[in-house]
Amino acid sequence: MWVMCNFYLTFKSLSFLITSLCIYFLVKCISFIFAGEEFFLRRDLKVRAFRTYHVIPSQGYVVYSVKQKLKDxxxxxxxxxxxxxxxxxxxxxxxxxxxxxxxxGDTMSDFILDEANLDVLRAKILVVESTFVDNSVSVEHARDYGHVHLSEIINYADKFKNRAILLIHFSARYALETIQEAIAALPSPLAGRVFALTEGF
Incomplete structure (x- = not known):
């Protein structure tokens, strides 16, 4: 229990930093790279853009640590x-x-099924939108507007190999309690590794 609480507190404290870094990468890299291209921030850190699926052209970013290892x-x-x-x-x-x-960033769930995006689902931390979290809005409605519904994340749960998933971009229609209840009700294997970034919500 202590380990889980400690992880939660650490993860929560890092969530702002992670989001800030992602915004930094967006600002610094968006005019330089396109989906499939890479940009080195420094020798041991690079960013790769990947395709996302929204009502307008969009892309996400994966940050990699790069290491040199001695050959066997x-x-x-x-x-x-x-x-x-x-x-x-x-x-x-x-x-x-x-x-x-x-x-x-903004996307439909189609990015999950894109074979070119396997590293997105293997990253230690995935920051992904989940605009809609309950049955008051249908999956079809979410897709019409280019967004992800929490039920789609549940349906694709076996594809997420991430250690932690940070949900963002919730619709303003939701009260904070509704979001928290939806996260608390997540089934295995998502339970305990999905968190909601609700700072200032």
Missing amino acids: EYMGLSGNEIKNLKSSGVEITYTTATPEVAFT
């Missing part, structure tokens, strides 16, 4: 041996890119 065949060598190989021009490392945070 050089494991166990001494520091001097590795240094000598490197100075002689041997490529001793390979690059890994781990999806850390994904941010969808």
Whole structure:
């Protein structure tokens, strides 16, 4: 219980930072990259744009941590041996890119089924819109306006491999309590790893 509470508090405190970072990436990258393209923020951090589905052209962003790892065949060598190989021009490392945070912006649920977006569903944290959260609005209505309904997230629950999912962009028609109740009622495997960003709501 303590671990879960601690994670919740940590996640809640990070939610503002995550959202701010996503906005920063949007502002800095939107004029530079298109869906499928990448932009390095620094050597160990890059952003890839991915296609989303809205009533106007739209895209989301995945932030990756980038690391250089020693190739298996050089494991166990001494520091001097590795240094000598490197100075002689041997490529001793390979690059890994781990999806850390994904941010969808406005979209329909179609992004979930897009094969090009697998990293979005594997990012440690997914920030995704869920404009509508109850049966007062139909899925069809949500789709007509280019948005996600919480019931669609439930229907696709098995596709989300994210450690945590942060829901944003709730319709102003909802009271805070309605959103909280909808999140609290989520079934497994979503229960306990889906949170609502409702700061200032």
